[in-house]
Amino acid sequence: MGEGNLDVEFNIFKIALCQLSVTPDKERNISHARKAIEDAAAKGAQLVVLPEIWNGPYSNDSFPVYAEDIDAGGDASPSTAMLSEVAQRLKITIVGGSIAERSGDQLYNTSCVFDTDGKLLAKHRKIHLFDIDIPGKITFIESKTLTAGQTPTIVDTEVGRIGIGICYDIRFQELAMIYAARGAHLICYPGAFNMTTGPLHWELLQRARATDNQLYVATCSPARDAGAGYVAWGHSTLVGPFGEVMATTEHEESIIIAEIDYSVIELRR
Numbered sequence: 604m605g606e607g608n609l610d611v612e613f614n615i616f617k618i619a620l621c622q623l624s625v626t627p628d629k630e631r632n633i634s635h636a637r638k639a640i641e642d643a644a645a646k647g648a649q650l651v652v653l654p655e656i657w658n659g660p661y662s663n664d665s666f667p668v669y670a671e672d673i674d675a676g677g678d679a680s681p682s683t684a685m686l687s688e689v690a691q692r693l694k695i696t697i698v699g700g701s702i703a704e705r706s707g708d709q710l711y712n713t714s715c716v717f718d719t720d721g722k723l724l725a726k727h728r729k730i731h732l733f734d735i736d737i738p739g740k741i742t743f744i745e746s747k748t749l750t751a752g753q754t755p756t757i758v759d760t761e762v763g764r765i766g767i768g769i770c771y772d773i774r775f776q777e778l779a780m781i782y783a784a785r786g787a788h789l790i791c792y793p794g795a796f797n798m799t800t801g802p803l804h805w806e807l808l809q810r811a812r813a814t815d816n817q818l819y820v821a822t823c824s825p826a827r828d829a830g831a832g833y834v835a836w837g838h839s840t841l842v843g844p845f846g847e848v849m850a851t852t853e854h855e856e857s858i859i860i861a862e863i864d865y866s867v868i869e870l871r872r
């Protein structure tokens with residue numbers, strides 16, 4: 604598949620954004636995500652995207668507790684084992700949101716992409732950690748526990764060339780530009796914006812990245828839990844290459860199904 608070339612298996616296909624509720628019960632979160640992926644596939648989705656940190660709470664206290672050794676696989680990573688199994692069984696591509704990854708002494712916020720044979724195609728470690736202090740509103744210092752990833756991640760799948768970013772990565776146009784220059788059709792950003800930055804920037808940034816680069820942008824957030832330590836904004840969204848919102852939702856749990864047509868990219872350009 605060459606740069607900008609639309610020689611992919613499916614030019615038109617359905618994407619599902621699974622805006623999942625997340626609880627402190629990891630086993631429940633894994634089986635809940637499995638069920639949502641099955642539902643999405645039953646509705647015709649060939650690409651399923653999950654939220655940022657979907658197997659446990661989004662907090663510095665929880666990251667070390669819920670972290671998995673993805674490279675070891677099997678019992679060391681029940682979350683990614685489930686994603687691999689379901690991708691293979693249902694013959695779909697999965698951008699597996701993100702989970703905390705343990706690698707030696709380091710922890711990362713990591714997104715795994717699986718192909719239709721259940722093979723791990725790529726692992727993206729969040730490059731731009733979410734260190735933020737808006738007095739009286741929100742303080743979150745991801746770098747207290749997490750290490751930043753070092754490399755952009757772009758992957759060829761049966762549903763196109765996909766660039767991966769995680770949440771705060773969306774604020775950095777340079778990353779999206781690299782993906783566009785390398786021929787991405789779609790950038791997927793699992794993300795968990797919050798009640799301060801969500802209303803301000805969530806849709807704006809998605810539409811900006813899509814318009815700047817004239818490609819599709821998909822985001823997937825956890826559903827909002829008003830009682831959680833970190834309250835997610837929700838509003839998972841698909842944006843087209845003209846910066847148009849093609850599908851979105853509010854903050855409750857939901858599965859968004861939408862159609863992507865890559866021929867529109869050339870048309871817009």
Ligand SMILES: NC(=O)CC(=O)C(=O)O
Pocket residue numbers: 732733769770771772774794795796797800801
């Ligand atoms: N949680 C994040 O990584 C990013 C975020 O909430 C924001 O940029 O705002």
